Structure formats: structure tokens, C-alpha cells
Amino acid sequence: MALLNSGDRVNDTLVIDRLLGEGAFAEVHRVRHAYLGLQAMKLFKKVASLEETHLMLDEARLLSTLGHANIVRLFDANTVQTPEGLRGFFTMEYLPGGSLENLSKAYPHSVPTAIAVDVMEQIASGLAVAHEQDPPILHRDVSLANVLIGYDGSVMRVRVSDFGLAKRADPVTRTASAKGTIAFMAPEVLTNQGYSCASDVWSVGTIAYFLLTDHLPYGETGRYSSYSFARFNRRLLPPSRYNDDVDARLDEIVMSTLQLDPQERPTNARVLADALRRRRRPPAVSYRxxxxxxxxxxxxxxxxxxxxxxxxxxxxxxxxxxxxxxxxxxxxxxxxxxxxxxxxxx
The missing domain is CATH 1.20.58 (Methane Monooxygenase Hydroxylase; Chain G, domain 1)
Incomplete structure (x- = not known):
């Protein structure tokens, strides 16, 4: 049962409209602001103080002030009384397109290559802003559920959400939520060898591979396969083996993000974004x-x-x-x- 339900008042300006989804760590509601219209609200299931809520959101609030088109904007953070006691929440922009999970379900086999590449490039652009902070801000939980889709007119706009939350979330519940977040974690993270910008790059590559092929990299046949570490002993097939629309350069870029050794991947999201941009740019023509x-x-x-x-x-x-x-x-x-x-x- 949800902590809050449709019609419940959060404060003087916010009312719960409907539940959008939930994981082991938080519920996500659509809320109606008295003056600003629809927003999304993430309600933490265990965070019970305003101080702790602000602590969890430090990095996300910093990035939100930069106003990057591919990073979700935060509006407010506070606490609300629920049947289970006081709980922390934050509000952010509401994106009616939902998450990448919705996008992947809309296509029975694979997302069209042009759309998948556009998604990959926009995720990388948003993460690049975080990786270029001093010190770098790492997302640590880039997955289908944490990448949201909106539209600027007819143009799809991808926005990365939940920056910094994974760092402070319960490591057990986090990996169990949102349809297998663990499936998007880099090998070095799974073996507790530390997290880096290259680990976020792995997660972006996993998303791209999944959208292009309807398979998880290093996995068995099917959308959600075994998460055992032994899967990394399998040979990784390039996306073009599943999707004829994937060209050799795109194969190369995606495969580079999924190298088992983080030293062999693009070092950060900016390097990845630049590689995708160069692929999109037509080759220079030599004029006589x-x-x-x-x-x-x-x-x-x-x-x-x-x-x-x-x-x-x-x-x-x-x-x-x-x-x-x-x-x-x-x-x-x-x-x-x-x-x-x-x-x-x-």
C-alpha cells in the first residue's frame, strides 16, 4: 500500500494526483501544484527528516541549478506526514513520456536505431556536465528507470534524474528495485572495486545495447537475464548481430562502453558524447x-x-x-x- 494516495494533501500547494510507480526505496507520484500545474514527487520510504532529505539531494540540486536540457530540474524538498510517520520528498518537473522503460516497451523487438542513438547522445550530454564538475559528480545508478522522456514541441528531450541518490541509498534495496538496476552496473562496481566516471559510461552503454537489440549485454536470450557475475565470461556480440541498422562505427562506440576493464572505456561521458557527435557529422570532403x-x-x-x-x-x-x-x-x-x-x- 502506498504511503500517500490520490487526493492526499502534501502541503498548502501540493495535492497527490496519482501514483506513477514505486521501488524498494521510494514512491513516485504525480502531484498538482496550486500555481505551477503538474509536477512529479519522489517520496522516500525510509528517509524521515528534512536534513537527511537535503543531504541526499545535494548533488542533484547543484546540477539542477546549471539548467542543462538533459538533466531533470528539481523544484523543492521537504517532509510530509504519512501513515508510517514523517517522510522526506522532493518535487521535480513532470515528464509525461515516462521513463526509458516505457520507450522500450513501445517497440516489441528493438527501438529504431536513430531514436536509440539520440537517447544515448542526450544521456551522455547530461552526464558530461556532472562528470566535468570538480570533483566529478557520479550518477551511480543510470538505468532505464532513471532516464525520463519529455518533448519540446515535437522534439524528444531525454533527461537524467536521481543524481546522487544511489550513493546514499541502501545498497541492497537499490539493486532490487526498478526491474533490476543491478543489470546496468559495471563489473568493477559489482565486485566492490570502486566507482568512476567510466562506470557511468558502462551504464549508458548497457542502455544503448538494450534499446538497439532488446538484449542485455553479456546476458542470456531475453530482456532480463541472469545477473550472476559469470555472465561476463561470455563473448559480447556487437549490436549489429541483432540489428542490421547498426553501422560499424556505432558498433565500435557501444562496444567501447562495455569493455570489462574500465581503463579501456571512454574515460567519461564527455568523451562518449564527442564520439557520438563525430559519428553523426558527415565526413569532410576533399575539394580539388x-x-x-x-x-x-x-x-x-x-x-x-x-x-x-x-x-x-x-x-x-x-x-x-x-x-x-x-x-x-x-x-x-x-x-x-x-x-x-x-x-x-x-
């Missing part, structure tokens, strides 16, 4: 000197012609040809071309 020279000649001719009455359309055609032949000219002349096409002489 002859093409460059002809393009400049065409551009010069266009600039001469556009001042002659009746020649503006011909000038625009020549300038467009010049830019097609040598695209760097576009930085200088594209604005002129757009005006010429509208019949405006400069």
Missing part, C-alpha cells in the same frame, strides 16, 4: 584546387552580373553553382543568394 578556383571564378562573375539590370537571376544561378562546387563559399555568399532569389539587389 581546380574546383575551388572555378567556384571562385563563378562567384566573382555572379557578383559582377548582379549589378547589371536584368541579370540578377543569372547571377543567382552562377552563385548557386559556385557554392555547390565549393560549399565553404556559402558562409560568405549564401545570404546574398537568398536575397537575389527574392529579387533584391545589394
Amino acid at each position: 584546387d581546380r574546383d575551388r578556383g572555378r567556384a571562385r571564378h563563378l562567384a566573382d562573375e555572379a557578383l559582377r552580373l548582379h549589378r547589371i539590370p536584368g541579370e540578377l537571376e543569372r547571377a543567382a544561378d552562377l552563385m548557386e553553382e559556385a557554392i555547390d562546387l565549393w560549399p565553404p563559399l556559402g558562409e560568405q555568399h549564401q545570404p546574398k543568394l537568398l536575397l537575389w532569389r527574392k529579387g533584391v539587389m545589394m
